[in-house]
Amino acid sequence: MPANLRVIRTALGVALCLGVISCGGGGSYSPAPPAPPTGGNTVAVIVDEGPSNNSVNTLFTSVTVCVPGSTTSCQTIDHIQVDTGSYGLRVLSTVLSLTLPKQMAASGSPLVECTQFVDGYAWGPVELTDMTISGESAKSMPIQVIGDPNYTTVPSDCSSTGSAEDTVTTFGANGILGIGPFALNCPLCAMQVVPATYYSCATPSTCVGTVAAEDIQEPNPVTLFATDNNGVILDMPAVTSTGQLNVTGTLIFGIDTQSNNASGTQTVFNVNGNAEMTMTFDGQMLNQSFIDSGSNGIFFTSNISPCAGSLTSFYCPGSTLSLTVSLQGTNGTMINNVPFMIGNAQTMLTNNPTFNAFPTLGGTNPNAQSFDYGLPFFYGKRVAVAVENFKTTVGTGPYIAY
Amino acid sequence: MMSPMTDMESLNQTGQYPYKPSEECQMLQSKHLSMAALCAVAFIAALSPRLCHATLGEPEVSVQADVSQLRASIKSSEDRTVYRVHEIQLPSGTVLREFVAANGNVFAVAWSGPFMPNLRQAMGKYFDSYVAAPRTGISDRKHVQVALPDLVVQASGHTRSFAGRAYLPSAIPAGFNLGDLH
Numbered sequence A: 001m002p003a004n005l006r007v008i009r010t011a012l013g014v015a016l017c018l019g020v021i022s023c024g025g026g027g028s029y030s031p032a033p034p035a036p037p038t039g040g041n042t043v044a045v046i047v048d049e050g051p052s053n054n055s056v057n058t059l060f061t062s063v064t065v066c067v068p069g070s071t072t073s074c075q076t077i078d079h080i081q082v083d084t085g086s087y088g089l090r091v092l093s094t095v096l097s098l099t100l101p102k103q104m105a106a107s108g109s110p111l112v113e114c115t116q117f118v119d120g121y122a123w124g125p126v127e128l129t130d131m132t133i134s135g136e137s138a139k140s141m142p143i144q145v146i147g148d149p150n151y152t153t154v155p156s157d158c159s160s161t162g163s164a165e166d167t168v169t170t171f172g173a174n175g176i177l178g179i180g181p182f183a184l185n186c187p188l189c190a191m192q193v194v195p196a197t198y199y200s201c202a203t204p205s206t207c208v209g210t211v212a213a214e215d216i217q218e219p220n221p222v223t224l225f226a227t228d229n230n231g232v233i234l235d236m237p238a239v240t241s242t243g244q245l246n247v248t249g250t251l252i253f254g255i256d257t258q259s260n261n262a263s264g265t266q267t268v269f270n271v272n273g274n275a276e277m278t279m280t281f282d283g284q285m286l287n288q289s290f291i292d293s294g295s296n297g298i299f300f301t302s303n304i305s306p307c308a309g310s311l312t313s314f315y316c317p318g319s320t321l322s323l324t325v326s327l328q329g330t331n332g333t334m335i336n337n338v339p340f341m342i343g344n345a346q347t348m349l350t351n352n353p354t355f356n357a358f359p360t361l362g363g364t365n366p367n368a369q370s371f372d373y374g375l376p377f378f379y380g381k382r383v384a385v386a387v388e389n390f391k392t393t394v395g396t397g398p399y400i401a402y
Numbered sequence B: 001m002m003s004p005m006t007d008m009e010s011l012n013q014t015g016q017y018p019y020k021p022s023e024e025c026q027m028l029q030s031k032h033l034s035m036a037a038l039c040a041v042a043f044i045a046a047l048s049p050r051l052c053h054a055t056l057g058e059p060e061v062s063v064q065a066d067v068s069q070l071r072a073s074i075k076s077s078e079d080r081t082v083y084r085v086h087e088i089q090l091p092s093g094t095v096l097r098e099f100v101a102a103n104g105n106v107f108a109v110a111w112s113g114p115f116m117p118n119l120r121q122a123m124g125k126y127f128d129s130y131v132a133a134p135r136t137g138i139s140d141r142k143h144v145q146v147a148l149p150d151l152v153v154q155a156s157g158h159t160r161s162f163a164g165r166a167y168l169p170s171a172i173p174a175g176f177n178l179g180d181l182h
Helices: A003-018 A345-351 B007-014 B023-028 B033-046 B065-069 B119-132
Strands: A042-047 A059-066 A074-083 A087-092 A111-117 A120-133 A136-146 A175-179 A198-203 A206-209 A231-235 A247-253 A268-270 A277-281 A284-291 A321-328 A334-342 A382-386 A399-401 B073-079 B083-089 B095-101 B106-113 B143-148 B151-158 B161-167
Touching (some): A087 A120, A284 B161, B106 B119, B119 B151
Parallel strands (some): A074 A175
Antiparallel strands (some): A059 A074, A059 A120, A087 A175, A111 A120, A111 A198, A231 A247, A231 A382, A277 A321, A321 A334, B083 B095, B106 B161, B151 B161
């Protein structure tokens, strides 16, 4: 966004931040999101400005982590991003006040991960925690601690994938909760050394690539829950087309395991091994398309006018466009002509610089075979994400249903 | 939707481009894909110093190191009208494509697959510019676009599936269609 707009957003964000209990790191940055329908398997989620004060369409929740086996050495961390496009819990070291035990590689040395993102990487050791979210818990679960100050020597093949995202500011969150339709980020890493993924570090600056067996990788935490472990349901209210300051919703664990997570009459879209499906837009069948709470807009190839300046990857049509896209799962199920709107990104951000939820935010997609339907897809819907090989009453994961 | 120009349209615009591969790459002059691929494989097997594979902004023949450093193999090489493409299969499953202009210089690289490629190797001296470039204030971790005067990088994707491209705007051959850059 333009520098002046960013300053305004930041200033307002700081003002909002000062108005609450406390500010800064350590997981005490803002009050807990308001409590929605409660139950042992639900947790509140919120779209707000985030700890970097400039997030849009970014969904957060809170998790509690404890030293394994302890009920007192615990910490609740807010503003963990809820991401259905990745797998595993990752937290920034600067907000983690606990000392957790290291996960060891097969070599006996600490296991350290290079997590790959489109625009960069997160580097840090894999450690063990007892995680609790709502009434659900995952014991002695591997998580990644990003930006550990003891691990500052990033292997060259890791740093060669892009920019470091190892601070709350560069990461835009205090951590990320990957709860997509698979159990692991990297099944291949259990079979071969994949460059820029897992390392065995005899010393913090002596790291060599290693295989990482599935049980020492950071898993989708849901798969470790005692029950309610076959997936999640994300229940979000509709959002005004011009945007809203914040949006609160509910993340429900389990599908068809409790009275509050029944499948009902949803349409089930199975996804392929990349969590992708086919979407048809403007007559083009795009077979690398995906639904992803971790994408902050609707991204597709089009001749809609792009914005100028620093928003150049977003769309700025002269007036709000009403469009449709058709969804098709790998199981052949279809919903045709799902309506969506694309507004002018510059206008919506300028008119409401404090807003954090924009259902009509769209942008370009350099992959012409992909329609990336991000968090705006979830607004006004109750979307189920079932994990691979887990069954529900309406299908077997990996699937997305609504 | 933009309607990408077909190769034929490029051809019609530019006519028969007088493609003159550099001397070092003459074994890849063949207009036949299979022959070119065979040559490429033969090069790798022999670890020939004339291996045709390169880094963004550098001559096609300058970076034999790429394939060996990436522990990769050339999957195919193909001559088009105004450029040539080397497709490199990385062991991780990701495919890296390098686009070479008639003057023998790499003007673009593109990638797609389950893991990010080694962009420092693929982008060479431009990698540091990419990393240092300012990002939009509302970016997520699933998209990136960097547009500098001499470098454009566009990428998108998610865990298990990444795609992107980097190119030098001033080095794009006349008649080249950016829609072919993937």
